[in-house]
Amino acid sequence: MRVAIIGAGVIGLSSALCIHEQFHSLLPSLQLEVYADHFTPHTTSDGAAGLWQPYLSDHGNLQETLWNKETFDYLLGHLHSSAAKEMGLFLISGYNLFTEPAPDPSWKNIVLGFRNLTPKELQLFPGYSYGWFNTALMLEGRSYLPWLTNRLTQRGVKFFHKKVESFQELFSQGVDVVLNCSGMRSGDLQPDPELQPGRGQIIKVLAPWVKHFIITHDLKSGIYNSPYVIPGSEFTVLGGIYQHGNWSEENNAKDHKSIWDSCCQLLPALQRAKIVGEWSGLRPARPSVRLERERIRLGNLQAEVIHNYGHGGFGITIHWGCAMAAARLFGSILQEKKQLGTPPGPRL
Amino acid sequence: MASPKVAVVGAGVIGLSTALSITETCPSCSVTVLSDQFSPNTTGDVAAGMLIPHTYPDTPIHRQKQWFKETFTYLFAISNSAEASEAGIHLVSGWQIFKSTPKEELPFWSDIVLGFRPMSKAELQKFPQHQFGHAFTTLKCDCPPYLLWLEKRLKATGTQMYTRKVADLWELHGEYDIVVNCTGMGAHQLVGDKQLFPVRGQVLKVHAPWVKQFIRDGDGLTYIYPGIHRVTLGGTREKGSWSLSPDAGTTKDIFDRCCCLEPSLQGAQDIEVKVGLRPSRQCVRVQREVLSQGGVELPVVHNYGHGAGGFSVHRGTANEAAHLVGECISALQGSSSRAKL
Numbered sequence: 001m002r003v004a005i006i007g008a009g010v011i012g013l014s015s016a017l018c019i020h021e022q023f024h025s026l027l028p029s030l031q032l033e034v035y036a037d038h039f040t041p042h043t044t045s046d047g048a049a050g051l052w053q054p055y056l057s058d059h060g061n062l063q064e065t066l067w068n069k070e071t072f073d074y075l076l077g078h079l080h081s082s083a084a085k086e087m088g089l090f091l092i093s094g095y096n097l098f099t100e101p102a103p104d105p106s107w108k109n110i111v112l113g114f115r116n117l118t119p120k121e122l123q124l125f126p127g128y129s130y131g132w133f134n135t136a137l138m139l140e141g142r143s144y145l146p147w148l149t150n151r152l153t154q155r156g157v158k159f160f161h162k163k164v165e166s167f168q169e170l171f172s173q174g175v176d177v178v179l180n181c182s183g184m185r186s187g188d189l190q191p192d193p194e195l196q197p198g199r200g201q202i203i204k205v206l207a208p209w210v211k212h213f214i215i216t217h218d219l220k221s222g223i224y225n226s227p228y229v230i231p232g233s234e235f236t237v238l239g240g241i242y243q244h245g246n247w248s249e250e251n252n253a254k255d256h257k258s259i260w261d262s263c264c265q266l267l268p269a270l271q272r273a274k275i276v277g278e279w280s281g282l283r284p285a286r287p288s289v290r291l292e293r294e295r296i297r298l299g300n301l302q303a304e305v306i307h308n309y310g311h312g313g314f315g316i317t318i319h320w321g322c323a324m325a326a327a328r329l330f331g332s333i334l335q336e337k338k339q340l341g342t343p344p345g346p347r348l
Numbered sequence: 349m350a351s352p353k354v355a356v357v358g359a360g361v362i363g364l365s366t367a368l369s370i371t372e373t374c375p376s377c378s379v380t381v382l383s384d385q386f387s388p389n390t391t392g393d394v395a396a397g398m399l400i401p402h403t404y405p406d407t408p409i410h411r412q413k414q415w416f417k418e419t420f421t422y423l424f425a426i427s428n429s430a431e432a433s434e435a436g437i438h439l440v441s442g443w444q445i446f447k448s449t450p451k452e453e454l455p456f457w458s459d460i461v462l463g464f465r466p467m468s469k470a471e472l473q474k475f476p477q478h479q480f481g482h483a484f485t486t487l488k489c490d491c492p493p494y495l496l497w498l499e500k501r502l503k504a505t506g507t508q509m510y511t512r513k514v515a516d517l518w519e520l521h522g523e524y525d526i527v528v529n530c531t532g533m534g535a536h537q538l539v540g541d542k543q544l545f546p547v548r549g550q551v552l553k554v555h556a557p558w559v560k561q562f563i564r565d566g567d568g569l570t571y572i573y574p575g576i577h578r579v580t581l582g583g584t585r586e587k588g589s590w591s592l593s594p595d596a597g598t599t600k601d602i603f604d605r606c607c608c609l610e611p612s613l614q615g616a617q618d619i620e621v622k623v624g625l626r627p628s629r630q631c632v633r634v635q636r637e638v639l640s641q642g643g644v645e646l647p648v649v650h651n652y653g654h655g656a657g658g659f660s661v662h663r664g665t666a667n668e669a670a671h672l673v674g675e676c677i678s679a680l681q682g683s684s685s686r687a688k689l
Contacts, residue, residue, distance in 0.1 A: 079612075082611065085614075123428075135441075208557065211441070231560065
């Protein structure tokens with residue numbers, strides 16, 4: 001049973017690991033192969049700061065809230081393991097700031113110690129009159145993806161550095177199931193007008209005195225179009241750009257100025273911070289995550305595809321819940337294949 | 349008295365902050381700092397500098413609270429300004445955990461730190477041996493940058509600083525009008541204060557930049573305090589020990605206790621071991637005294653004995669000491685005008 005995973009970002013690698021963990025002992029013939037044109041540190045997941053935090057509202061999409069919770073609980077369970085540092089996993093507390101009262105988010109009971117900000121705390125952030133404090137997790141892609149890669153390599157999963165042009169290409173080579181975790185470029189494999197880039201740009205600085213994340217919100221301009229500061233283990237990420245429909249992966253000078261000015265206004269001490277890098281990436285945005293099976297007819301073959309893409313700006317936040325859901329879909333494929341009975345042949 | 353000459357003995361966090369307070373409350377004073385040690389060799393340089401007060405048994409609580417409040421307010425303003433990183437002041441959140449529920453539900457400082465509340469059950473799950481805890485946000489004062497920042501501000505006011513070992517306060521008579529004694533542990537010898545005793549503390553300063561939260565056991569012995577570049581792991585409270593040499597067995601013990609609370613510390617690098625003697629006393633001595641010898645008088649303001657709580661109350665006691673210096677000046681001016689009659 002050959003399973004090909006397209007994409008080696010957080011979604012592709014975690015889905016591969018989840019499937020291997022759950023099925024390799026039940027199915028000795030299981031062979032996993034990861035195909036990607038970009039590997040860590042050049043994936044979208046590597047550019048993200050790595051903060052676990054869903055969007056403010058799930059728009060009634062309870063399934064996604066559940067996947068977010070499963071991911072948080074899974075990561076929390078790993079916090080005390082010896083792997084935590086290698087995974088790039090650690091606790092972090094911080095602030096979400098608003099200029100007007102906002103309804104509590106869907107994830108208030110998932111994170112630790114969620115509460116409203118006190119008036120004294122709000123003094124830290126002139127211009128913001130309302131906010132939340134909570135403790136969440138950081139999962140840094142630059143560490144997590146190599147960790148996932150090592151786990152997969154140990155398990156005998158093969159990696160192929162190549163751009164897959166079509167699902168058919170893989171099926172014609174004898175692959176039985178394809179997991180489509182191609183993120184932003186899913187449209188190249190199968191057109192999806194609902195998948196659009198949510199372009200982001202970030203500035204990396206050295207500001208080791210910053211120990212909290214600070215995410216501001218402008219409910220009118222939309223998510224991540226307002227300054228944010230996220231301290232990582234090696235550098236601090238300054239951001240606040242979300243441009244729907246912009247495919248450019250080039251750093252933009254105007255965006256740089258906007259990020260720098262707005263973050264320095266938020267935290268004046270950042271003016272002394274040393275800039276060590278800059279990056280632009282495309283959040284694979286979709287009204288909802290596409291996580292479903294698709295049967296593709298190729299000649300007389302029934303080819304199975306599991307789609308797992310469109311995680312926008314919350315891929316790290318939701319990844320494990322989606323990986324488990326993808327594994328369940330894979331399980332159902334296996335069940336069906338067994339239910340097709342023994343292969344046709346003469347009965348003696 | 350046109351320009352009273354004030355000597356501040358001691359250049360640790362207490363000496364420098366007291367000198368600065370004096371320049372603020374008495375701009376006409378000429379202030380000089382004299383010390384045999386400067387940063388990075390002061391007791392405070394070893395400490396983590398967390399604003400979590402120590403309770404002094406014999407100082408009235410309202411006074412301790414006032415000192416803490418003034419210190420917190422002062423540092424809060426700096427942490428919020430462009431100078432925060434230069435001064436080494438930053439906010440940090442975390443947990444204080446207890447193996448058994450403490451008798452005192454709320455410490456006296458709970459309404460001064462930010463967002464103080466009991467820990468939730470979910471948060472306590474991280475600490476299976478602990479039953480209860482507090483979550484809050486406070487300030488951390490990284491000593492080496494803070495002392496450098498204080499020195500810079502002092503120099504800007506014209507304050508002179510000299511490396512000099514003062515063996516006897518009377519040495520300073522004639523040269524200076526008022527002496528301010530901020531010698532910490534040194535006061536044991538310098539003014540013969542037998543109520544002052546060392547409480548030895550050993551700490552590890554490690555490189556573990558993924559640790560963003562503080563964890564402190566309510567017994568005060570085990571703590572993890574993330575600073576700008578290093579995390580301070582502690583510690584010990586050895587009453588009466590004068591040894592400044594690091595102990596290898598203690599190092600291992602501290603490391604093990606901290607890893608128990610935060611297993612990821614196993615991956616910490618570049619472990620540096622430091623020792624400091626907390627200048628401890630039943631109450632902090634912030635007090636005026638007029639020394640007298642052979643008909644000659646020397647006004648002294650004492651500001652020492654802050655033990656485990658120096659950073660937490662430094663600005664408050666500095667202000668009080670500066671106020672006492674003001675009283676000394678008035679007394680001197682009063683007696684000099686009487687002398688003219």
